[in-house]
Amino acid sequence: MEKDPHFREKLHNTDMEDIKQGKLAKELDFVSHHVRTKLDELKRQEVNRLRTLIKVKQDMNGEKVDHKALLKQFEHLNHMNPYTFEVEDLDRLIKSATNDLENFDKERHEDFKRYEMTKEHERKEHLKTLDEEARQKEEEHYEEMKKKHADHPKINHPGSQDQLKEVWEEADGLDPNEFDPKTFFNLHDTNGDGYFDEQELEALFTKELEKVYDPTHEEDDMMEMEEERLRMREHVMNEVDTNRDRLVSRDEFITATNRKEFLEPDGWEVMLFIFLLLGHQSEHSERKFLTAQEK
Structure with missing residues (x-):
């Protein structure tokens, strides 16, 4: 839809709350x-993809079909009219996508x-297989x-x-004494649309x-590195993305560079994830986790 000039302009100029309330769908x-x-x-x-999926689920031997759960997969569009894409379909898509985006970071935190x-559980289980001397060496190495x-x-x-x-x-290979926020933005707005998206x-x-x-x-765990990258992005978005559209506009970026927090920031510590996380786990939480793993 962004290939349509009218819709692209409306999308970039519409407040996120108006988008959530369905005003953009009318465009x-x-x-x-x-x-x-x-x-x-x-x-x-x-619609054909979802119907095929439901049929496959129904045909699987010995599996009880949860029809309500399957029909929920149609909630992002009006399947009662399978032939034309209407305002209601766009409204449903926007609300579905907005909900997914709002829950993305929360779900990512839980996954990580x-x-x-x-x-950590696998590490402890491995320690149980070692004799006292080997276990001591493993712990010292850890x-x-x-x-x-x-x-x-x-x-x-x-x-x-x-x-x-x-x-x-x-x-960028440029002189730090000549740092210019507008030039920096243009250099790193790689698709030239006037916004920093999450990847940029x-x-x-x-x-x-x-x-x-x-x-x-x-x-060094590369999974932890990528989680830290996302944590940094989430932090900057929370600080700079004032209209909460998950994009940083040129104006939002320039405004942020004039704040005291930009010039005199607090310190930043990369999280030592496993040590902070597991260091605060109670025995009850660990037993609960191990039970879930066994299931």
């Missing part, structure tokens, strides 16, 4: 005939927590890895002047993450 009536025809085709394909807990991972250069606060200047100097923001943190994580080092 569907003004998009070009070519775009509407393509949307009709895509809706028919999606499960990953870390599983990793403590050594923790210390090595914690020993890294200072991490600049994500989105601060110091952090962006480092990108400007080391990645996350790319800005690579230099900081390389100070802590090295794929050739045993103590």
